[in-house]
Amino acid sequence: MNKMIIKGGHRLSGNVTIGGAKNSTVALIPAAILADTPVQFDMVPNILDVHNLMVILESMNVSSDFADGILNVDPTTINESALPSKAIKSLRASYYFMGALLGRFGRAKITFPGGDNIGPRPIDQHIKAFEAMGAKVENDGDEIIITTNEDGLHGAQIFLDVVSVGATINAILAAVKAKGSTVIRNAAKEPEIIDVVTFLNNMGAKVRGAGTDVIRIEGVESLRAKNTHIIIPDRIEAGTYLSMAAAYGDGVKIQNVIPEHLESFIAKLQEMGIDLQINEDSIYVPKTEELKNIEIKTMPYPGFATDLQQPITPLLLMAAGDSTIIDTIYPKRTKHISELKKMGAKIRYDEGNGTIIVSHTDALVGSKIEAGEIRAGASEMIAGLMAQGTTVIDNADNILRGYDNIIDKLTNLNAVVELVNDES
Numbered sequence: 001m002n003k004m005i006i007k008g009g010h011r012l013s014g015n016v017t018i019g020g021a022k023n024s025t026v027a028l029i030p031a032a033i034l035a036d037t038p039v040q041f042d043m044v045p046n047i048l049d050v051h052n053l054m055v056i057l058e059s060m061n062v063s064s065d066f067a068d069g070i071l072n073v074d075p076t077t078i079n080e081s082a083l084p085s086k087a088i089k090s091l092r093a094s095y096y097f098m099g100a101l102l103g104r105f106g107r108a109k110i111t112f113p114g115g116d117n118i119g120p121r122p123i124d125q126h127i128k129a130f131e132a133m134g135a136k137v138e139n140d141g142d143e144i145i146i147t148t149n150e151d152g153l154h155g156a157q158i159f160l161d162v163v164s165v166g167a168t169i170n171a172i173l174a175a176v177k178a179k180g181s182t183v184i185r186n187a188a189k190e191p192e193i194i195d196v197v198t199f200l201n202n203m204g205a206k207v208r209g210a211g212t213d214v215i216r217i218e219g220v221e222s223l224r225a226k227n228t229h230i231i232i233p234d235r236i237e238a239g240t241y242l243s244m245a246a247a248y249g250d251g252v253k254i255q256n257v258i259p260e261h262l263e264s265f266i267a268k269l270q271e272m273g274i275d276l277q278i279n280e281d282s283i284y285v286p287k288t289e290e291l292k293n294i295e296i297k298t299m300p301y302p303g304f305a306t307d308l309q310q311p312i313t314p315l316l317l318m319a320a321g322d323s324t325i326i327d328t329i330y331p332k333r334t335k336h337i338s339e340l341k342k343m344g345a346k347i348r349y350d351e352g353n354g355t356i357i358v359s360h361t362d363a364l365v366g367s368k369i370e371a372g373e374i375r376a377g378a379s380e381m382i383a384g385l386m387a388q389g390t391t392v393i394d395n396a397d398n399i400l401r402g403y404d405n406i407i408d409k410l411t412n413l414n415a416v417v418e419l420v421n422d423e424s
């Protein structure tokens with residue numbers, strides 16, 4: 001486990017370049033095992049989730065190598081073997097091996113996934129989709145065992161009861177090589193879903209409608225990679241730097257951004273009075289002295305992302321009055337609150353109506369705190385940069401799960417920050 005040590009009080013300036021999207025990457029890597037050829041990804045973020053997925057691939061005799069943002073995966077000698085439960089538990093997206101193994105072998109056996117502790121995270125909609133396609137799903141303790149009869153998976157009509165990113169992608173992974181047509185209704189519309197479908201279609205899959213709430217899939221026999229897949233920029237990483245720059249920057253340019261993926265987030269910054277300069281693939285955040293308070297409600301895409309409600313919180317502390325946040329996706333996603341309070345933040349959670357109230361706070365002080373999950377950690381990291389004195393964030397591996405080359409990027413922005421491994 002790593003600790004992040006931040007010497008606060010150094011205002012940020014300069015440029016930062018956003019990496020490839022974590023939530024695309026963690027689906028693309030499992031999706032690679034559907035291919036009958038080696039595959040190559042570019043713009044792969046250097047994050048712990050990628051390294052843990054490589055450990056899972058290795059256990060199936062799938063070789064992979066990763067350097068300078070390029071990840072090669074060779075699934076041509078894949079075999080069915082027990083997957084390492086420690087790596088499976090280290091991230092949420094290991095659930096994509098269910099859909100991918102089903103597509104490849106017609107069966108899957110996998111430990112329940114881990115990932116961020118942000119309240120209940122059921123996978124009933126994933127299971128419903130697999131069952132609709134003819135799979136039998138059983139639980140054995142902490143393991144999920146999914147089987148099909150000799151005919152394998154067949155196409156199906158699937159109506160998701162809740163809009164779920166994971167269930168939408170898992171249903172696609174299972175359906176691309178199933179026999180016949182599948183229609184997924186009430187599908188999630190996140191850009192990462194389009195990214196995964198672009199990868200699959202470039203290998204010969206027949207998937208239409210990604211990015212809308214109806215996705216139609218015609219099963220195909222084989223998937224073969226012909227070119228390198230370039231991963232889209234991480235809109236959540238970009239939103240984190242936008243928040244940080246607006247809260248404590250003297251002028252910061254955020255590069256490799258698709259502004260259209262951040263419309264709801266950008267609208268909130270503009271509502272606060274921040275005069276963002278938005279270009280084709282970059283956003284400049286000027287220093288802003290007076291910030292208005294706002295109200296936020298998280299929603300499925302294109303609404304305000306749950307993954308950005310914690311990272312925007314330190315910025316809300318600077319606003320003139322009380323701001324409110326209601327997280328409709330994960331109402332209990334509040335692990336940052338106790339830690340920010342230790343730093344002097346005026347913030348509270350009203351459990352009765354599920355509202356987080358963030359009040360103007362004059363100063364934050366460096367403290368010893370803990371990153372309970374990735375975005376709580378991101379929120380605390382921004383607060384640490386803004387605080388007077390030193391902040392030590394325990395369990396910083398939760399931040400490293402999803403923030404590409406974080407120390408280098410912050411250092412380039414004038415921050416004073418380091419990681420210390422406290423294993424010994």
Ligand SMILES: CC(=O)N[C@H]1[C@@H](OP(=O)(O)OP(=O)(O)OC[C@H]2O[C@@H](n3ccc(=O)[nH]c3=O)[C@H](O)[C@@H]2O)O[C@H](CO)[C@@H](O)[C@@H]1O
Nearest residue numbers: 023093120121122123124125126162163164165166167329
């Ligand atoms: C690896 C990845 O891409 N993670 C993202 C993904 O997580 P994940 O795919 O796990 O989140 P979902 O979109 O599935 O969850 C959305 C909502 O649906 C509920 N639900 C989900 C599945 C299910 O079978 N049953 C059910 O009830 C969840 O409890 C949640 O309230 O989307 C979340 C919501 O945007 C983000 O916070 C995560 O960063």
Ligand SMILES: C=C(OP(=O)(O)O)C(=O)O
Nearest residue numbers: 092093115116307374375
């Ligand atoms: C919740 C998140 O990740 P995961 O679903 O991988 O746990 C996140 O990225 O904010």
